Amino acid sequence: MSITELWRPYGKVYILRLGHRPERDKRVTTHVLLVARAFGANGFILADICDRSIENTLRNVTERWGGKLFFKCGVSGKDYARTWKRMGGEIIHLTMYGINVDDIIGVIRSSPLPKLIVVGSEKVERFFYDIADYNVAIGNQPHSEVSALAIFLDRLYRGQELYYEFLDAKLRIVPQERGKKVERIE
Numbered sequence: 001m002s003i004t005e006l007w008r009p010y011g012k013v014y015i016l017r018l019g020h021r022p023e024r025d026k027r028v029t030t031h032v033l034l035v036a037r038a039f040g041a042n043g044f045i046l047a048d049i050c051d052r053s054i055e056n057t058l059r060n061v062t063e064r065w066g067g068k069l070f071f072k073c074g075v076s077g078k079d080y081a082r083t084w085k086r087m088g089g090e091i092i093h094l095t096m097y098g099i100n101v102d103d104i105i106g107v108i109r110s111s112p113l114p115k116l117i118v119v120g121s122e123k124v125e126r127f128f129y130d131i132a133d134y135n136v137a138i139g140n141q142p143h144s145e146v147s148a149l150a151i152f153l154d155r156l157y158r159g160q161e162l163y164y165e166f167l168d169a170k171l172r173i174v175p176q177e178r179g180k181k182v183e184r185i186e
């Protein structure tokens with residue numbers, strides 16, 4: 001089974017990445033970005049800073065594997081969140097202090113509003129807890145923004161994102177029990 005762009009049930013699902021420190025977080029932020037793209041988000045905002053290495057990774061991946069992920073960096077995270085709400089979107093902040101995802105995902109799924117999903121790195125300012133429509137915990141233990149985002153998107157899309165195929169991909173993996181098989185798409 002595979003599904004394509006037509007499957008996306010919400011107009012916009014964007015990720016707002018807070019607190020990126022280029023000297024420490026390159027790898028983690030890159031992984032947040034890769035999860036965003038692979039698991040069905042269609043935008044990624046790197047708040048308050050730009051880091052060209054993150055943008056280059058996105059370019060390299062989408063060049064071969066397809067997918068159009070809107071990317072913006074250096075915009076104020078707070079302003080972006082305020083504007084998102086003003087334009088009629090809703091905000092979901094992933095935090096271990098929030099409501100367990102199982103207790104709220106039905107409400108979030110049934111809302112057709114554009115969704116801005118906020119993930120932090122270290123301490124997240126109170127502002128984001130207050131502006132969020134939902135503070136959602138992927139369990140109430142500390143772990144990682146990468147795992148939190150992956151599990152949240154998987155719950156949002158009920159696992160369908162694992163069958164998502166990008167129409168503009170140049171490469172496609174043919175699943176194998178052993179070894180690797182990759183097809184070039186003409």
Ligand code: SAM
Binds near residue numbers: 093095096118137141
């Ligand atoms: N003390 C932080 C907090 O407020 O959740 C943990 C920082 S953690 C290294 C970085 C980011 O991972 C958090 O800002 C949050 O977005 C995400 N995160 C970590 N554990 C989580 C959990 N159990 N549920 C939801 N998100 C989580």
